[in-house]
Amino acid sequence: xxxxxxxxxxxxxxxxxxxxxxxxxxxxxxxxxxxxxxxxxxxxxxxxxxxxxxxxxxxxxxxxxxxxxxxxxxxxxxxxxxxxxxxxxxxxxxxxxxxxxxxxxxxxxxxxxxxxxxxxxxxxxxxxxxxxxxxxxxxxxxxxxxxxxxxxxxxxxxxxxxxxxxxxxxxxxxxxxxxxxxxxxxxxxxxxxxxxxxxxxxxxxxxxxxxxxxxxxxxxxxxxxxxxxxxxxxxxxxxxxxxxxxxxxxxxxxxxxxxxxxxxxxxxxxxxxxxxxxxxxxxxxxxxxxxxxxxxxxxxxxxxxxxxxxxx
Amino acid sequence: xxxxxxxxxxxxxxxxxxxxxxxxxxxxxxxxxxxxxxxxxxxxxxxxxxxxxxxxxxxxxxxxxxxxxxxxxxxxxxxxxxxxxxxxxxxxxxxxxxxxxxxxxxxxxxxxxxxxxxxxxxxxxxxxxxxxxxxxxxxxxxxxxxxxxxxxxxxxxxxxxxxxxxxxxxxxxxxxxxxxxxxxxxxxxxxxxxxxxxxxxxxxxxxxxxxxxxxxxxxxxxxxxxxxxxx
Numbered sequence: 350x351x352x353x354x355x356x357x358x359x360x361x362x363x364x365x366x367x368x369x370x371x372x373x374x375x376x377x378x379x380x381x382x383x384x385x386x387x388x389x390x391x392x393x394x395x396x397x398x399x400x401x402x403x404x405x406x407x408x409x410x411x412x413x414x415x416x417x418x419x420x421x422x423x424x425x426x427x428x429x430x431x432x433x434x435x436x437x438x439x440x441x442x443x444x445x446x447x448x449x450x451x452x453x454x455x456x457x458x459x460x461x462x463x464x465x466x467x468x469x470x471x472x473x474x475x476x477x478x479x480x481x482x483x484x485x486x487x488x489x490x491x492x493x494x495x496x497x498x499x500x501x502x503x504x505x506x507x508x509x510x511x512x513x514x515x516x517x518x519x520x521x522x523x524x525x526x527x528x529x530x531x532x533x534x535x536x537x538x539x540x541x542x543x544x545x546x547x548x549x550x551x552x553x554x555x556x557x558x559x560x561x562x563x564x565x566x567x568x569x570x571x572x573x574x575x576x577x578x579x580x581x582x583x584x585x586x587x588x589x590x591x592x593x594x595x596x597x598x599x600x601x602x603x604x605x606x607x608x609x610x611x612x613x614x615x616x617x618x619x620x621x622x623x624x625x626x627x628x629x630x631x632x633x634x635x636x637x638x639x640x641x642x643x644x645x646x647x648x649x650x651x652x653x654x655x656x657x658x659x660x661x
Numbered sequence: 662x663x664x665x666x667x668x669x670x671x672x673x674x675x676x677x678x679x680x681x682x683x684x685x686x687x688x689x690x691x692x693x694x695x696x697x698x699x700x701x702x703x704x705x706x707x708x709x710x711x712x713x714x715x716x717x718x719x720x721x722x723x724x725x726x727x728x729x730x731x732x733x734x735x736x737x738x739x740x741x742x743x744x745x746x747x748x749x750x751x752x753x754x755x756x757x758x759x760x761x762x763x764x765x766x767x768x769x770x771x772x773x774x775x776x777x778x779x780x781x782x783x784x785x786x787x788x789x790x791x792x793x794x795x796x797x798x799x800x801x802x803x804x805x806x807x808x809x810x811x812x813x814x815x816x817x818x819x820x821x822x823x824x825x826x827x828x829x830x831x832x833x834x835x836x837x838x839x840x841x842x843x844x845x846x847x848x849x850x851x852x853x854x855x856x857x858x859x860x861x862x863x864x865x866x867x868x869x870x871x872x873x874x875x876x877x878x879x880x881x882x883x884x885x886x887x888x889x890x891x892x
């Protein structure tokens with residue numbers, strides 16, 4: 350019996366090496382097929398610590414809460430180092446969802462908030478959580494779909510386009526996750542009465558990236574923020590179809606947190622950052638900022654070309 | 662701690678009042694996994710029996726291959742199925758991506774090696790006299806296979822239950838090729854992940870608890886069967 354068992358293992362042994370070799374071949378050939386994701390170098394490392402290394406005790410720290418999509422756009426990596434140099438301060442960026450970012454402000458955990466949720470921002474001010482609100486910039490949503498445009502929505506207004514997609518029964522993928530983009534979609538449906546029920550209205554319940562992939566695979570229409578669309582444009586076949594109107598504007602506001610009751614708040618520096626965001630030079634930088642060769646944000650306080658020249 | 666307890670209380674309330682979203686996801690999880698496991702059993706049980714009895718040179722290699730298949734990460738199977746069903750993939754024209762059929766296919770691939778390996782193990786462990794007796798009584802190929810399955814029924818049932826519990830709890834395939842579409846491919850696993858992502862802790866926990874209950878019931882069945890095996 351013992352002898353028999355040893356013999357079996359001896360037979361099994363030579364099998365192991367070919368299996369390892371086979372697997373390595375399979376794995377390497379699969380890996381060779383995929384390309385690394387297109388990530389702009391340095392964005393990740395710059396996001397929160399642009400000033401590591403030259404910390405001195407005199408430098409003040411400002412805590413800025415922003416939405417994740419704002420951080421991911423890379424705009425702050427372009428703007429904040431300028432402010433940090435001017436004010437000899439360090440800005441710690443805390444990225445969270447819109448609701449969480451505002452909550453961080455009302456609980457006094459951050460000094461200043463940059464978000465894009467106008468109604469919630471007004472509520473924040475009305476509740477006395479903020480001492481100042483400024484329009485900084487806006488970007489846009491896009492209704493994208495297959496380039497063949499089977500529902501024929503090109504150049505229609507957003508409401509007309511949605512209505513046409515529903516009437517023709519084409520696939521439309523909704524985020525369905527109560528995110529800012531989903532809220533905007535519901536708002537557009539409400540503006541045209543109410544959302545008609547049709548079979549090909551699909552709710553992914555997932556983030557913008559996975560939802561864009563899903564719509565691309567299904568050749569469906571969807572509402573997306575321009576930033577995510579531009580970042581993924583090379584990987585998908587969907588194109589922006591619908592005319593830009595105010596309905597698709599996504600305004601960003603900066604809110605200086607009320608220091609009353611929160612002794613840790615650095616209001617003076619927060620005011621200075623708010624001033625910085627709306628200063629002509631910064632507004633010009635916002636207008637010049639590009640993602641994938643396209644402008645992403647439009648300054649809230651556009652300025653003449655002469656002024657841009659002066660500020661340079 | 663309050664956060665966790667309040668979430669738990671809300672979750673229990675949602676389960677008790679049989680929230681329609683939970684019911685729909687639970688039902689979908691169960692039927693998708695059942696279909697996948699049934700298909701893999703139909704093909705996997707005969708193959709497992711044959712591998713358990715056959716004697717040919719490459720047998721240890723094939724057995725090892727299926728055993729390795731039991732370790733497949735579900736995200737790996739998910740991405741392979743995505744590639745196959747994607748619009749530009751080989752089966753793209755069938756338009757199956759983001760349908761329950763795609764999830765069933767992926768879970769079939771997950772369950773198949775489990776059923777083959779565990780059945781093979783159970784049949785190989787049978788007393789050789791079972792086969793000899795069947796031979797001498799003049800049983801044909803299918804009758805012999807039936808004899809093996811019935812003699813190794815504990816092991817075979819274990820195989821099916823293990824495969825089911827793995828399918829019903831997996832997330833990778835269901836999310837990648839199912840897409841978590843409401844009313845179509847949203848299962849307990851994808852709904853749990855989604856609600857957590859939305860910050861809806863109680864809803865997510867409710868989905869997770871129902872999933873846990875299903876898995877525990879299956880595990881309890883496995884436990885009972887294993888005990889019978891030992892006695």
